[in-house]
Amino acid sequence: MAEVIAGKKACTVNPLKMSAPIGAALAFLGMERALPLLHGSQGCTAFGLVLFVRHFRETIPLQTTAMSEVTTILGGLENVEQALLNIKKRADPALIGVCSTGITEAKGDDVAGFLKLIRDKHPELEGTEVVFAPTPDFVGGFSDGWARAVTAMIDALVPRTKVRTPWQVNILAGCHLTPGDVEEIRETVEAFGLRPIILPDLSGSLDGHIPETFLPHTLGGTRLEDVREMGSSALTIAIGEQMRPAAELLEKKTGVPLRVFDRLTGLAACDAFIALLADLSECEVPAKYRRQRSQLQDAMLDGHFYFGEQKVAIAAEPDLLFTLSHFFADMGATVTCAVAPQEAPVLARVASETVRIGDLGDFEQHAGGCDLLVTHSHGRQAAARLGIPFWRAGLPTFDRLGVAHKVSVGYRGTRDLVFEVGNVFMEQLHAHEQHITPSALHSAPPVDAPAGAGH
Missing domain, CATH: 3.40.50.1980 (Nitrogenase molybdenum iron protein domain)
Known part of the structure; x- marks a missing residue:
């Protein structure tokens, strides 16, 4: 059982955490003919849009109710109503996923009530499902927002049935x-x-295909x-x-x-x-x-020489942190630094002695002496300052191509993961060996020679 250490910092130095509305929006993006709608300011939506575009390198449909200072105080009913009508008229999606944000949750907008009033008033919205996921920025994080959106879709769309x-x-x-x-x-x-x-x-x-039409x-x-x-x-x-x-x-x-x-x-x-x-x-x-299972066994046999006794630092969303920590433990490495952006039940079972709730500043502070850093692209500066090899995992990864197509599940995905990370360790081993030149070996004193017995 890992000891989960709560963060006590007054402010975030280098953010690891992503907000719940962004997680919910991505879950709605996994639906066909869907359009996520963030009920909040334009800046909230713009942030998520940039994050997804940089990671997936695709066109991301994302809309906003564009709340201003005045509409936030007076209430967002009219903004939600106008946004739904505009989306229906211009895009005609099968599903609109409404995600609340910190500003509208702090105000106390009754979005579920808004949607009922709007539905009764506008029959032209018929044919489009509207699902609301309450996702305040100040509660939970990215994975919590994703989970709430999936739960909301099951609650709203799945009928009761006894047929199997x-x-x-x-x-x-x-x-x-x-x-x-x-x-x-x-x-x-x-x-x-x-x-x-x-x-x-x-x-x-979001698999990177080019559609025939926009x-x-x-x-x-x-x-x-x-x-x-x-x-x-x-x-x-x-x-x-x-x-x-x-x-x-x-x-x-x-x-x-x-x-x-x-x-x-x-x-x-x-x-x-x-x-x-x-x-x-x-x-x-x-x-x-x-056959794939046999290939994975062979890959583990080949790779464990390079993973053994390596010290790894990981900063990631809770389920990804759990997965990667056990992967490294299976291969003989030790996770000496584990950082998660928010609390989650699974953190107690991470393959590390401790898990810190914190940011990339905490990650950099406690990762010294490790042989590999693992986190998303925002960790690259920490890796450069510490002089430690860096392997990217998670969202956002915006400085590498093909991240949407990476596979790390199943026999084949685990096999490829062994090779990819093992090659990073192997490269460092060879780089270390290159520093020991033949002339250095020739001039070095014997192992058992007394001190000062060189030249």
Whole structure:
């Protein structure tokens, strides 16, 4: 059990934490023909827009109610009403995901009440689902906002049913999974003859494809029709502890049993996932996954020489921090510095003696002496100042290409992760060896020679 150390700083020096509204907006971006709407100032939306554009390098549909000082004091009903009508007229999305922000939550806007009044007043909004996720900036963080949006969609869109489809499986994907990860999970489930309904599905909307035409809403993602069928699935698989509340709500509402996987990276975790799919489908494990498992075992055998006794520092969202810490522990490395942006139940099970709730300033302060730093792109300055190798993980990663397609789940993803990180350790080992030149070896005194017995 890791000791979770709460932060006591009066201010954030170098932010690690991202806000809950941004997390909720990204979850809504995983829906087909969707458009997230942030109920707050224009600056709140602009910040999230820049963050997503830099990370995914894609067009991001994101709207705002554009609250000003006056409308914030008087109440945002008119702004929400006008925003919904404009979005319906210009974009005609299937889903509008409304996310509150700190300024409107502090004011106390009754957004759920607003939406009911607006619906009754404007029948022209018929045909567009409007889902509200309460996500104040001052409560929780990015993963909490994502989880609240998914929970809100299940609450609003999934009907109660007692019909079961034995070959259908719900997948609730956490925010720490890349579009590439989600695609790998889908292909694995489908290989067993099962039909996955993934919520949300970033692999369809933010996987980097070029659409045939421009649309003012998301193109690809989870369809509303599929969400409405989740109550008839045989099982719900939640990936990441952050998805447990959504899975429990779905179970309470529809009776669909749940299984939570805290990670899908690592040999044991992959074995458990594959075994579950084999039991559900009553099928043999496909030969390609048996071979991929063997390849992962070989990769772990080849790589453990370079991971062994290495000291690693990680700063990431709770579920990603948990996943990466256990990956490094499995490979023989030690996580000596672990930093999370906010509290979460999963932090107590991180593979480290302590987990600090803090920022990248705390990360830099406690990462001295480590052999590798792991965090998103905002950690690159700390790595340069400390002179420690840096491996990027998480969102935002804006100084590397192809981050949306990186895969670290399943046998194949874990294998590639071993190679990618192992190569960083190997490079440092070779760089150290190059400092020992043949002339230096020739002039060095014997190991057992007394002090001063050189030349």
